[in-house]
Amino acid sequence: MTRNVCITAIDGQTGFLIADLLLKEGKFAKQIDSITGLALNPSNPKCKELESRGAKIVPHHPGRERMMVKTLQEVGCDTICVIPPAHKDKVDITMELCEAAKKAGVQNVLLISAAGCDYAEREKQPRLREFIDIESIVLSSKGDPSVELGHSPCVIRAGFYAENLLLYTQQAQLEGTLPLPIGENHKFAPVALGDIAHVAARVLAGKGKHGFDDRHRGQMMVVTGPMLCAGKELAEAASQAVGQKMEFENISEREAKRVLQAQADIDDSEKEYLLEYYSLVREGKTNYVATTAFHDVTGQQPTEPSEFFRMYSHELRPKKKTKTDDSA
Numbered sequence: 001m002t003r004n005v006c007i008t009a010i011d012g013q014t015g016f017l018i019a020d021l022l023l024k025e026g027k028f029a030k031q032i033d034s035i036t037g038l039a040l041n042p043s044n045p046k047c048k049e050l051e052s053r054g055a056k057i058v059p060h061h062p063g064r065e066r067m068m069v070k071t072l073q074e075v076g077c078d079t080i081c082v083i084p085p086a087h088k089d090k091v092d093i094t095m096e097l098c099e100a101a102k103k104a105g106v107q108n109v110l111l112i113s114a115a116g117c118d119y120a121e122r123e124k125q126p127r128l129r130e131f132i133d134i135e136s137i138v139l140s141s142k143g144d145p146s147v148e149l150g151h152s153p154c155v156i157r158a159g160f161y162a163e164n165l166l167l168y169t170q171q172a173q174l175e176g177t178l179p180l181p182i183g184e185n186h187k188f189a190p191v192a193l194g195d196i197a198h199v200a201a202r203v204l205a206g207k208g209k210h211g212f213d214d215r216h217r218g219q220m221m222v223v224t225g226p227m228l229c230a231g232k233e234l235a236e237a238a239s240q241a242v243g244q245k246m247e248f249e250n251i252s253e254r255e256a257k258r259v260l261q262a263q264a265d266i267d268d269s270e271k272e273y274l275l276e277y278y279s280l281v282r283e284g285k286t287n288y289v290a291t292t293a294f295h296d297v298t299g300q301q302p303t304e305p306s307e308f309f310r311m312y313s314h315e316l317r318p319k320k321k322t323k324t325d326d327s328a
Contacts, residue, residue, distance in 0.1 A: 152211025
């Protein structure tokens with residue numbers, strides 16, 4: 001049984017890390033016959049790196065469904081990993097990809113969705129809620145026996161990426177603070193992007209009678225980090241990792257917008273998503289952990305916040321030592 005994988009948005013960090021794991025880890029690589037990456041920005045250095053290691057990079061031009069069908073057929077794609085891109089037209093682009101995959105006869109589909117989308121309200125958190133629309137597009141094929149794409153679906157609802165906290169490295173370095181608009185009391189469980197990539201790689205490489213491994217096929221996997229954290233607990237974990245005092249600062253949504261505009265070189269739709277997720281935290285809708293799927297799929301435990309901050313301690317460490325509680 002062949003496994004020719006196509007990964008969308010491979011020029012983004014999520015797609016890159018999934019492809020990276022499939023290419024470099026022997027336990028995955030031996031199960032994969034080929035990897036094709038669809039890139040909105042094929043000149044991205046990530047694409048060049050993956051191409052040098054054996055992946056095929058194909059420019060993705062939204063609005064050309066017929067050409068996408070042809071591309072998927074030409075590369076022999078039987079498995080597609082759909083990663084909605086950080087783009088204002090995320091839903092339309094993803095709908096087109098799914099329609100093309102149906103027409104191209106792709107059998108297996110893995111969607112990377114977002115935890116919390118089911119708690120989001122369309123009027124208050126539209127960027128989060130649109131993941132429900134995307135899931136519906138992917139899963140609707142399951143009820144159509146004439147469509148091969150419906151035979152072997154899987155959805156990973158990824159929690160809030162801990163890497164998003166690195167957007168505040170300037171405040172961490174200059175002020176020794178972690179400024180987030182999440183309130184004082186409610187909690188959330190940030191997940192390391194590498195953990196999501198690990199689960200995705202396992203699913204994409206797994207094989208069963210009907211496509212994906214039967215343990216994964218048809219699953220809705222919610223994957224968060226292992227520890228519920230309020231702002232102060234995140235700051236404590238960061239303090240342990242960098243060896244210097246870090247403090248949580250509860251900021252307003254208006255200030256959070258200014259921080260993102262000034263510090264983060266990311267798409268406006270992604271900034272909107274982040275602000276909406278913070279609003280979910282303030283509403284108390286993220287007070288849960290979901291690690292069972294990660295453990296069942298990988299046999300391991302997800303990354304603890306202190307371990308994550310330790311990996312990036314050089315980026316967070318304050319440039320000037322701040323006073324500790326017992327300082328004179």
